[in-house]
Amino acid sequence: MKKGEIYEGIIEKVDFPNKGYVNIDGEKVIVKNGIPGQKVRFMINKKRSGRAEGRLLEILENSTLEVREPVCKIFPACGGCMYQTMSYEEQLKMKETQVKGLLQEAVGIGTDLHWEGIHGSPIEFGYRNKMEFSFGDEYKDGPLSLGLHKKGSTYDVLTASDCKLVHPDMTAILSSVLDFFTELGAVHYKKMQHTGYLRHLLLRRGVTSGEILVHVITTNQAEYDYAPLVSRLLALPLEGKIVGIMHIINDSLSDVVQSDETRLLYGQDYFYETLLGLRFKISTFSFFQPNSLAAEVLYSIVRDYIGDTKDKEVFDLYSGTGTIAQLLASVAKEVIGVEIVEEAVEAAKVNAALNGLTNCRFIAGDVLKVLDNLTEKPDMIILDPPRDGIHPKALPKILAYGVENIVYISCKPTSLARDLPAFLAAGYEVQRSCSVDQFCETVHVETVVLLSKGEVDSKKIRVEFSLEDMDMSEFQDGATYTQIKDYVLEHSGLKVSNLYISQIKRKCGIEVGKNYNLPKSEDSRQPQCPPEKEKAIREAFKYFGMI
Numbered sequence: 184m185k186k187g188e189i190y191e192g193i194i195e196k197v198d199f200p201n202k203g204y205v206n207i208d209g210e211k212v213i214v215k216n217g218i219p220g221q222k223v224r225f226m227i228n229k230k231r232s233g234r235a236e237g238r239l240l241e242i243l244e245n246s247t248l249e250v251r252e253p254v255c256k257i258f259p260a261c262g263g264c265m266y267q268t269m270s271y272e273e274q275l276k277m278k279e280t281q282v283k284g285l286l287q288e289a290v291g292i293g294t295d296l297h298w299e300g301i302h303g304s305p306i307e308f309g310y311r312n313k314m315e316f317s318f319g320d321e322y323k324d325g326p327l328s329l330g331l332h333k334k335g336s337t338y339d340v341l342t343a344s345d346c347k348l349v350h351p352d353m354t355a356i357l358s359s360v361l362d363f364f365t366e367l368g369a370v371h372y373k374k375m376q377h378t379g380y381l382r383h384l385l386l387r388r389g390v391t392s393g394e395i396l397v398h399v400i401t402t403n404q405a406e407y408d409y410a411p412l413v414s415r416l417l418a419l420p421l422e423g424k425i426v427g428i429m430h431i432i433n434d435s436l437s438d439v440v441q442s443d444e445t446r447l448l449y450g451q452d453y454f455y456e457t458l459l460g461l462r463f464k465i466s467t468f469s470f471f472q473p474n475s476l477a478a479e480v481l482y483s484i485v486r487d488y489i490g491d492t493k494d495k496e497v498f499d500l501y502s503g504t505g506t507i508a509q510l511l512a513s514v515a516k517e518v519i520g521v522e523i524v525e526e527a528v529e530a531a532k533v534n535a536a537l538n539g540l541t542n543c544r545f546i547a548g549d550v551l552k553v554l555d556n557l558t559e560k561p562d563m564i565i566l567d568p569p570r571d572g573i574h575p576k577a578l579p580k581i582l583a584y585g586v587e588n589i590v591y592i593s594c595k596p597t598s599l600a601r602d603l604p605a606f607l608a609a610g611y612e613v614q615r616s617c618s619v620d621q622f623c624e625t626v627h628v629e630t631v632v633l634l635s636k637g638e639v640d641s642k643k644i645r646v647e648f649s650l651e652d653m654d655m656s657e658f659q660d661g662a663t664y665t666q667i668k669d670y671v672l673e674h675s676g677l678k679v680s681n682l683y684i685s686q687i688k689r690k691c692g693i694e695v696g697k698n699y700n701l702p703k704s705e706d707s708r709q710p711q712c713p714p715e716k717e718k719a720i721r722e723a724f725k726y727f728g729m730i
């Protein structure tokens with residue numbers, strides 16, 4: 184089997200998140216983005232240490248699991264909702280099998296996971312309270328488009344005018360904004376040239392409140408009068424209500440939604456959402472679980488798993504806008520939330536006051552550092568880290584508290600599976616576990632685990648735990664090149680090469696293979712890492728504790 188060769192075969196199974204396997208004459212080839220049972224044509228695009236990977240070219244025959252027609256026009260090119268042709272019941276079954284398999288491997292075959300099943304989202308479509316659309320064109324120099332990137336393409340954008348993940352109010356706004364700028368002849372931003380105007384449309388809509396925030400994100404390379412757009416949007420016949428319209432200027436190279444300047448064009452810069460009877464004020468950049476109704480399911484499970492919090496000190500680590508902390512506060516002595524984004528911490532404080540809660544405190548900072556300065560000792564801990572999981576150096580600090588019960592919520596089961604052995608080594612057992620599907624039609628899923636010391640009296644045990652006890656293979660030398668690339672892409676939207684990473688490693692005095700990625704001769708020219716990418720790589724090094 185060689186790179187560039189084309190094969191056909193059946194996808195036998197799919198591991199989380201979308202890793203399918205095709206058997207070709209006894210050799211397993213990984214082919215992403217398929218569904219078990221599909222007959223596919225693919226091209227070998229990677230062959231390394233006996234492992235072959237193929238790029239899906241065409242679906243030749245549907246799987247028997249695909250029982251319905253696609254629900255939107257841009258399937259499958261968009262790549263966002265790869266499971267949409269399966270029934271929701273089958274989607275849940277598949278995600279459950281994937282997560283259980285991963286967790287079982289992590290705790291050891293034969294160890295009981297006390298698995299309680301998968302909980303579906305209360306609504307299958309129109310569930311997202313936040314969506315970020317990009318401006319672009321569907322093909323080079325094509326008409327202006329607004330929607331989602333074509334799978335595997337950084338440039339081609341497919342207009343998502345019938346996206347079923349969001350409420351029809353949001354697609355109506357999308358179409359209106361696209362028409363407005365098309366009529367004006369405004370041009371979209373081009374990353375490589377750093378020219379053009381239109382970048383993103385960020386929409387937030389409270390599922391329970393119907394309140395909508397509209398944000399148009401552009402560079403400062405043109406000027407338009409937004410008054411007609413505001414009038415047009417306010418005249419739309421929507422089920423919900425637009426409460427704020429903003430124009431955000433982002434002229435940086437980084438292609439994520441961020442703001443150099445925000446101009447409020449109409450109304451206010453926040454909206455409200457109600458979860459389990461509590462009210463939350465949410466602003467443009469605050470993290471909030473993307474599926475409000477499934478978040479209620481998730482939070483009810485967390486409340487059930489953590490058990491009796493009466494007179495207890497609870498730590499809510501990675502607390503976001505403090506939703507979990509506030510849901511537990513009324514039945515706890517005190518809840519302390521720790522969150523790295525200051526805006527989210529400020530929102531958490533406002534929300535706690537709004538809900539009349541006086542026994543929650545929110546601290547802005549990195550969990551890794553904040554725990555060193557906290558004098559309070561928790562009785563129980565909630566962990567809800569970002570996709571990368573818990574920083575390997577923060578884990579021993581969390582385990583050293585030796586609390587009886589820890590609830591770990593994970594939006595990426597592979598990160599949870601990586602972290603679980605550390606908990607087991609410290610004497611915890613998985614007492615309860617389940618998944619909650621916040622992301623219908625897509626490959627993603629949320630998982631909740633109750634880790635408990637069980638019979639062991641945790642107070643009498645001093646946990647001696649060091650990094651040497653953990654399986655740190657993934658974090659040797661800090662992190663792998665792939666982890667650094669993923670981190671940079673996720674946090675800054677930039678793609679970086681091995682060459683750039685090795686250049687910055689050298690600059691930071693981190694060991695790199697002696698001749699790795701060095702120019703072959705003194706005269707040969709190598710591209711140098713641009714400052715924006717250097718900054719993003721250094722952020723990743725910091726995250727992985729390499730500098």
Ligand SMILES: C[S@@+](CC[C@H](N)C(=O)[O-])C[C@H]1O[C@@H](n2cnc3c(N)ncnc32)[C@H](O)[C@@H]1O
Pocket residue numbers: 470471472500501502503504505506507521522523524527548549550551567568569570594
């Ligand atoms: C999955 S969200 C959970 C938020 C919250 N529990 C909720 O349900 O809304 C993870 C949060 O961790 C925060 N975060 C990421 N890295 C962090 C760190 N090193 N220390 C503290 N918070 C961090 C993110 O900003 C984000 O708000």
